[in-house]
Amino acid sequence: MHQISNHVYANDALLGMVVPSKRLPNPYADFPYLLIKNFFTPQECHAIALNALADKEAVKAQLRGRALDTAIRKTDIHTLKAQHRTLYESRFAQKRPEIEHFFSLSLSSSTDIQVLGYEKGGFYLKHSDDSSELRDATGSTVGFKVVAPERKLTTVLFATSYAPNSSDNDHFSGGELLFNYLYDAHGNTITLRPQAGDMVVFLSNPYFSHEVLTVQSGFRLTLVQWHNAHI
Numbered sequence: 001m002h003q004i005s006n007h008v009y010a011n012d013a014l015l016g017m018v019v020p021s022k023r024l025p026n027p028y029a030d031f032p033y034l035l036i037k038n039f040f041t042p043q044e045c046h047a048i049a050l051n052a053l054a055d056k057e058a059v060k061a062q063l064r065g066r067a068l069d070t071a072i073r074k075t076d077i078h079t080l081k082a083q084h085r086t087l088y089e090s091r092f093a094q095k096r097p098e099i100e101h102f103f104s105l106s107l108s109s110s111t112d113i114q115v116l117g118y119e120k121g122g123f124y125l126k127h128s129d130d131s132s133e134l135r136d137a138t139g140s141t142v143g144f145k146v147v148a149p150e151r152k153l154t155t156v157l158f159a160t161s162y163a164p165n166s167s168d169n170d171h172f173s174g175g176e177l178l179f180n181y182l183y184d185a186h187g188n189t190i191t192l193r194p195q196a197g198d199m200v201v202f203l204s205n206p207y208f209s210h211e212v213l214t215v216q217s218g219f220r221l222t223l224v225q226w227h228n229a230h231i
Contacts, residue, residue, distance in 0.1 A: 002015065003027070005027055006030045007031055007184060007185065008031055008182050008184065008190060009182070009183045011181040014181055014206070014207060017142060017144065020131075020146055021146050021149070026102075032207075034098075034099060034201040034202070035192075035198060036199040038198075039091055039157055040091070041197060044197075045170070046196075047084070049169060051079075051080075051081055052117050052219075053169055053219065055079055073124045074122045074124075075116050075118055075212075076119070076122075088223060099201055105152065108229055108230055113223050113224070113225055114225070116221070116224055117220070117221050118212060119215065119219055121214065121215065122175070123175075123213060125211050126210070126211040127209060128144060128205065128206040128209045129154050129205075130146055130151040130204040130205055130206075131147060132144065144206045150228045151204040151228070152228055152231065153203060153227040153229055154208070154224070155201050156199065156223075157223040158197065158200075160221045162193035163218070165217075166218030167217075168218065169218060170218075170219075172217065172219055172220040173216040173218060174213055174214050174215045174216035174217070175220040176192065176193050177194070177210060177211075178211050179192075179202075179209070181206075182207070182208070191213075204226060
C-alpha cells in the first residue's frame with residue numbers, strides 16, 4: 001500500500017497499471033475524498049425519498065447509453081421534482097468554493113442530476129466513473145482507458161440513511177459505498193455508510209474505483225452528478 005492522505009492508502013497494484021487520468025488531492029488532507037454533512041436536512045431528504053417511491057416513471061439505469069446487463073448493475077433512475085432541483089442547485093452553489101478548494105480545481109460544467117434508487121437486491125459492481133478497465137487474458141485488470149474525460153469529479157448525495165437493521169424506506173442495510181483500491185492503515189477497504197443529507201465528493205479517476213454493495217433491506221436513494229473542471 002502507498003499512502004495518499006493522512007489516513008488512507010492505495011493499492012500498490014495501481015502503480016504498475018496504465019492510469020492515464022491519475023490525479024490525487026492534497027496528500028496532507030486526512031482523507032482523499034470530501035464528506036459534506038447536512039447538505040440537505042432530514043425533512044428535505046424524506047420528501048425526496050417519498051417522491052421517488054411514488055414515481056411511476058422510474059427507468060432502469062443504463063451503462064453510458066447502452067442496454068445494461070443486470071449482472072453488473074441493478075438501479076432505478078427516478079425523477080427529481082422542480083423544487084428539489086432548485087434547492088439542490090442552491091445548496092451546491094454554496095458548497096462549491098469548499099469543493100474547489102479541497103480538490104484544487106475550478107468546476108466548469110456538470111451533468112444533470114441522476115436520482116438513483118436501489119431497492120432490496122440492488123447493487124453496482126466495481127467501476128471507475130471516467131474510465132473502462134483493461135483486462136488481460138486471465139481477466140485481471142492491467143490498466144484503464146479514459147472514456148468520459150469530462151468527468152473529473154463525482155458527487156453523491158444520500159437521501160436515505162445507512163442502518164444495520166433498516167425497517168423503513170428512509171433507511172437501508174447493505175448498500176455500502178466501497179472504494180476498491182483504497183484502505184485504512186490496517187488494510188481494511190475504505191467503506192462508507194453515510195446518513196441522509198451527507199454528500200460524498202471524490203475524483204472520478206480509477207484510484208477512486210468503487211462499487212455499491214448489495215442492498216439487503218430498505219431503500220438506498222442518492223443524487224449523483226459528474227463535474228468537469230479546469231485543473
